[in-house]
C-alpha cells in the first residue's frame with residue numbers, strides 16, 4: 366500500500382473538487398431519497414383511502430386551513446438567498462486561502478505530461494477513449510449526451526412525479542438517469558482521476574505509479590474470433606452485429622415496456638418510443654463494449670475501411 | 675448697465691459716495707443679523723431632516739417607496755428593484771423550502787457573478803500572448819497584492835460552478851421539473867450546462883502551463899477525429915480534410931496548441947461564452963417565472979389522476 370501515492374492523487378489541487386463531489390452527491394442523493402420515500406408513503410396511503418385523498422392537501426408536512434398560501438419574497442426567500450451567498454463566499458474564501466491553484470512548468474510541447482489528463486469534468490470521456498475510437502468517445506458521445514438530455518422532456522410521457530420527489534411513480538426514468546449520471550459519468554470520472562496512471566494504465570488506489578510498466582495486451586477484433594479474414598466480409602459482419610444489436614435490443618425493450626410499463630408505452634408515440642429505444646440501447650452499449658474488452662480482449666466489433674466501432 | 679432702479683448702483687447721480695457707503699453698510703449689517711437667525715434655523719431644519727433621511731429628495735429619488743413594515747412595502751421592495759424583480763412579490767409558502775431546490779440554481783448563478791468579478795480583476799494583469807501569459811500568472815502569484823487569492827478564488831469558484839450545475843440538473847430531474855410546461859427551460863438549462871463546461875475548459879489553457887497545455891491538447895485532439903470534419907475522422911480525408919483545414923485547425927487557429935490557440939481561448943473565455951451564457955441565463959430566469967415559478971413542492975398526484983387533466987386553474991389555462 367503506497368499511502369504517499371494515494372495522498373498525492375487525492376490532494377492534487379485539481380482533484381480536490383472530485384474528492385468533494387463524492388460526499389456532496391451522497392448527501393444530496395440521501396436528501397432526495399428521504400423526501401421521495403416520505404412522498405411515496407403518503408401516496409400509498411392516499412391510494413388506499415380515496416376519501417382522505419379528496420380532502421388531503423397532498424404534502425408530507427402539516428397544513429392548517431387558516432394558513433396563508435403565499436408568503437412575501439422579502440424576507441422569506443431573500444433572506445435564504447443572502448444567507449446562501451454568504452455561506453458560499455465563506456466556503457470559497459477558506460478554500461482559496463488554504464489551497465493554491467496549480468501552476469506547472471511553462472507549456473512545453475516537447476515534454477509530454479504522463480499521464481496527460483483532460484480537466485476532471487471531461488475525464489469520463491477520456492476514459493471512454495480506452496474502449497472507443499476518438500470519433501465516438503470525443504465527438505459522437507458528447508453530441509448524443511447533449512441531444513439525449515435535451516430530448517428527455519419530450520420522451521418522458523409519464524405525467525406523475527412533476528414537482529415532487531418520488532421513486533415509486535418514476536422508477537424507470539429515475540433509474541435510467543442514475544445509471545447515466547452516476548455510473549456512466551461520475552464513476553468514469555472517478556476512474557479517470559484516481560485509477561488511471563502513466564500510460565493511462567490501471568493502478569489500484571494505493572498502488573505505486575510505475576512509469577516503466579508496460580502491459581502487453583493482445584487485443585482481437587470480433588470478426589477474427591469467427592475466423593473472418595476478408596475485409597469485405599469483416600465490414601458486412603460487423604454491420605450485421607451492430608444493426609442486429611439495435612434490432613434485437615429494440616425488440617427486447619419493446620417487450621419489457623409492454624410487459625412492465627404498459628401505461629407509459631400506451632402514452633408514447635412511435636417516434637417517442639423509438640428515441641427512447643435508441644438512447645437506452647446506446648447507453649447500455651457502453652458497459653457492453655467495456656465488458657467485451659475487459660473479459661475477452663475484443664477491440665473492435667465492426668471494421669470498415671473508413672471507421673471502426 | 676446703468677440702472678436707476680438699482681439702489682446699490684455705484685453710478686447713482688443723486689446719491690453720491692456717502693449715501694452709497696451707508697446703504698452698503700446697512701445692507702451688510704442686515705445680512706449679518708440675518709446670518710445669526712437664518713443659519714441656525716436652517717441648520718436646525720437640516721439636522722431635523724437628517725433624523726429622517728428617507729424624506730430627503732436624494733433618497734426619495736432613489737427609493738421609490740416607503741419602508742415602513744407593511745405588506746405593500748415588502749412587495750414594492752422586491753418589485754421596484756431591478757435586480758430583485760426577477761422574483762415575484764409573493765411566492766407559494768412551500769417554495770422556500772431549500773430541501774426542495776437545494777438552492778443549487780441560485781448558488782450556481784452567484785458563483786457565475788463571483789467568477790465575472792474576479793475574472794475582470796484578473797484581466798487587468800493578464801496578456802494573452804505566449805511567454806508573457808505564464809509570467810503574468812507568476813507575477814500575479816508573487817507580486818500583485820492579493821493576486822494569489824484572486825487567482826485561487828477564480829479557479830475554485832469555476833470548479834464549484836461545474837459541480838453546482840450538475841447538482842442543479844440532478845435535482846431538476848429528480849423533482850420531474852422538466853415536465854410540462856418546463857420542457858423548453860430544461861433545454862435552455864442543457865445549453866447552460868454545455869457553456870459552463872466550455873467556459874471552464876477555455877480557461878484551463880490560459881495560464882499557459884503544462885497542465886493546461888496537455889489538457890487542451892488531449893481535448894482538442896479528439897476534434898481531429900470528428901466524422902466528416904476532422905482529418906482523422908471517418909470520411910474526413912475523403913472530403914479533403916488535412917491538419918491544416920479541419921475543425922481542429924479552426925478551433926486552435928493552427929495545427930498545434932500555440933499562440934493563436936491561446937488568443938482564441940482567451941477571447942472565447944472572456945468575451946464570447948460569457949455573453950452567450952449571460953443571455954441564456956436571462957432567458958432561463960425569465961422562463962422560470964413565465965412557467966409559473968418553481969415547479970413545487972407540488973401536491974402529489976395519484977395513479978388514477980395520471981391521464982386526467984389537472985384540477986384547478988392550471989388545467990383550464992392550457
Ligand code: HEM
Pocket residue numbers: 775777778779780782783786839842843846849851852856859860861862863864866867870955958962967968969970
Ligand atoms: C449556469 C447554469 C444554470 C443556472 C445559473 C441556473 C439557474 C437556475 C435557477 C436560479 C433556477 C430557480 C430554481 C432553483 O434554484 O433550482 C433554475 C430553475 C431551473 N433550471 Fe436552471 N440553472 C442552470 C443550469 C440548468 C441546467 C443544466 C438545467 C437542466 C439541464 C436547468 C434546468 C432548470 C429547470 C427545468 C428549472 C425550473 C425548475 C423548477 O421549476 O423547479 N438549469 N435554474
